[in-house]
Amino acid sequence: MSAEWQAIWLTLKLASVTTAILLVIGTPIAWWLARTRHWLRQPIAAIVALPLVLPPTVLGFYLLVLLGPRGPVGELMLSLGLDTLPFTFEGLVVASVIYSLPFTIQPLQGAFESVSNRMLEVAGTLRASALDRFFTVAVPLARSGFLTAAVLSFAHTIGEFGVVLMMGGNIPGETRVLSVAIYDQVETLQYEQAHWLAGGMLAFSFVVLVTLYLVNGRLGRGRLS
Numbered sequence: 461m462s463a464e465w466q467a468i469w470l471t472l473k474l475a476s477v478t479t480a481i482l483l484v485i486g487t488p489i490a491w492w493l494a495r496t497r498h499w500l501r502q503p504i505a506a507i508v509a510l511p512l513v514l515p516p517t518v519l520g521f522y523l524l525v526l527l528g529p530r531g532p533v534g535e536l537m538l539s540l541g542l543d544t545l546p547f548t549f550e551g552l553v554v555a556s557v558i559y560s561l562p563f564t565i566q567p568l569q570g571a572f573e574s575v576s577n578r579m580l581e582v583a584g585t586l587r588a589s590a591l592d593r594f595f596t597v598a599v600p601l602a603r604s605g606f607l608t609a610a611v612l613s614f615a616h617t618i619g620e621f622g623v624v625l626m627m628g629g630n631i632p633g634e635t636r637v638l639s640v641a642i643y644d645q646v647e648t649l650q651y652e653q654a655h656w657l658a659g660g661m662l663a664f665s666f667v668v669l670v671t672l673y674l675v676n677g678r679l680g681r682g683r684l685s
Contacts, residue, residue, distance in 0.1 A: 464657065466633050467641035474549070474624075474637060475617040478556040482564040482613050483606070485557075490568035490605075491594070494575075509562045516559065520626025523555050527627075547629045552637070555627040556617045563612040571605020572598060604676050615668045619661065 493505055511519060527545045528534045534544040545551035575598050583593045599606075621639040628635030630644065638657060645654040 463632055463636070464641060464653065467636050467638045467657075470549070470633070470636065471618055471638040474552055474556060475614045477553055478560060478617045479564075479610055479614045481553070481557050482560060483610060486561065486564035486568060486609065490565045491572050491598070493565070494569045494572035508565050511559045512562050516620070516622030517626055519559060520555060520623040523551075523558070523623070523627050527551065527554070546627060547631060547635060549628075549634060552624055552628045552635055555623045556620060559620060559623045560613045560616045563616045564609040567605045567608040567612065568602065569605075571602035571608075575601045607675060608672060611668055611672050615665060619665070 489504075489508070493501060493508075524546050525531050526533050527537075529538060529544050534546075537544055545554055579597055579601070580593050583597050588596065619639065620637070621643065624635070624637055625640055625643075628637070628640075630636050630640050636644075638661065642654050642657050642661075645651070645657070
């Protein structure tokens with residue numbers, strides 16, 4: 461497999477794993493943010509949104525410090541006989557999950573906030589438990605939010621550069637993702653190869669957004685009909 465295809469495969473693998481993890485951990489957080497009135501709601505919402513305004517290299521740097529062999533988490537992992545996460549695929553996953561967190565939670569939170577309390581109350585009168593009401597009422601009504609969260613998280617992970625470069629470096633077949641491969645090619649003046657990869661990412665991003673808008677538009681019309 462060529463270096464370019466290795467980078468493409470690794471990027472798709474990273475985006476898939478990251479999106480799956482984000483949907484699992486992001487759903488309960490988004491539900492809590494949408495329904496709670498606890499005083500911690502705003503601080504936690506701010507923490508979730510922090511990657512939107514924080515430079516990726518800053519986030520990557522602090523993750524590197526935290527998870528490195530001299531960081532508190534890295535030292536703990538070494539004491540348990542485990543390898544540290546920087547410059548590994550697993551480290552890329554951790555960095556990507558944190559960096560793409562708002563792209564999962566914010567669409568889900570918005571979708572959950574639009575779920576009618578009346579419908580949840582009616583389900584409660586039919587003796588549906590809180591868990592039943594969540595899976596049989598809230599989740600189906602928030603399906604557009606799940607779609608948006610999954611697509612945006614996947615696409616955002618594919619486009620990551622600063623945070624994955626800081627956390628994973630540039631190890632072919634291990635941490636060299638597509639954005640880093642394009643940077644390498646530009647740095648070595650291989651513009652033709654860079655055009656192919658960059659053009660592919662541009663076309664992918666455009667198709668993803670158009671598809672998302674079309675599907676969400678149909679789901680919106682379906683709810684109104």
